[in-house]
Amino acid sequence: MHCPFCRHPDSRVVDSREADDGVAIRRRRACPSCGKRFTTVETASLTVLKRSGATEPFSRAKVVSGVRKACSGRPVDEDALARLAQQVEETVRASGCAEIAVHDVGLAILAPLRELDDVAYLRFASVYRGFEDVAAFEAEIAELRAHQALLAASAGSAGSASAAGAAAGTAAVPRYGGAHDPAPPPVHATSAP
Numbered sequence: 377m378h379c380p381f382c383r384h385p386d387s388r389v390v391d392s393r394e395a396d397d398g399v400a401i402r403r404r405r406a407c408p409s410c411g412k413r414f415t416t417v418e419t420a421s422l423t424v425l426k427r428s429g430a431t432e433p434f435s436r437a438k439v440v441s442g443v444r445k446a447c448s449g450r451p452v453d454e455d456a457l458a459r460l461a462q463q464v465e466e467t468v469r470a471s472g473c474a475e476i477a478v479h480d481v482g483l484a485i486l487a488p489l490r491e492l493d494d495v496a497y498l499r500f501a502s503v504y505r506g507f508e509d510v511a512a513f514e515a516e517i518a519e520l521r522a523h524q525a526l527l528a529a530s531a532g533s534a535g536s537a538s539a540a541g542a543a544a545g546t547a548a549v550p551r552y553g554g555a556h557d558p559a560p561p562p563v564h565a566t567s568a569p
């Protein structure tokens with residue numbers, strides 16, 4: 377590819393390594409003309425099909441900005457948002473489809489957001505799932521409490537799991553546990569021959 381400094385039409389790869397747990401390949405390149413070095417990141421293309429019918433590249437930044445509004449005033453930092461966006465991308469990529477509906481990106485956000493912050497989750501879910509009345513909130517809150525009780529019980533039975541560890545989301549916490557949990561994007565069905 378072009379050197380970004382001098383536009384020389386070729387470059388040499390000097391180092392190649394996996395990044396983001398294999399989601400991307402990061403290549404260090406050197407320009408044979410000006411000698412400068414630069415980095416490229418290669419990922420399998422993943423596009424999001426919007427409601428309008430238009431497509432755009434999947435963007436973690438868009439996931440973060442969508443969730444950030446729901447996290448307003450909540451104790452959720454940028455690192456947590458970045459981790460959530462990474463989880464969402466992994467879930468979406470695990471579906472094995474190169475194109476995913478924007479609705480399914482939203483579904484993939486619900487589960488990790490619920491582990492992150494209950495109020496942010498309720499805000500996001502209320503908009504995303506279109507809660508129409510107080511009863512819908514009550515039902516979701518009851519579901520959330522049952523889920524939290526289940527987590528507390530499993531943390532308790534683990535014995536050594538500290539409260540801080542449980543809050544940080546230990547490996548023992550199932551990502552898709554409860555009956556009412558949003559499943560990973562149901563795109564396998566449409567991709568099957």
Ligand SMILES: [Zn+2]
Nearest residue numbers: 379382407410
């Ligand atoms: Zn150059």
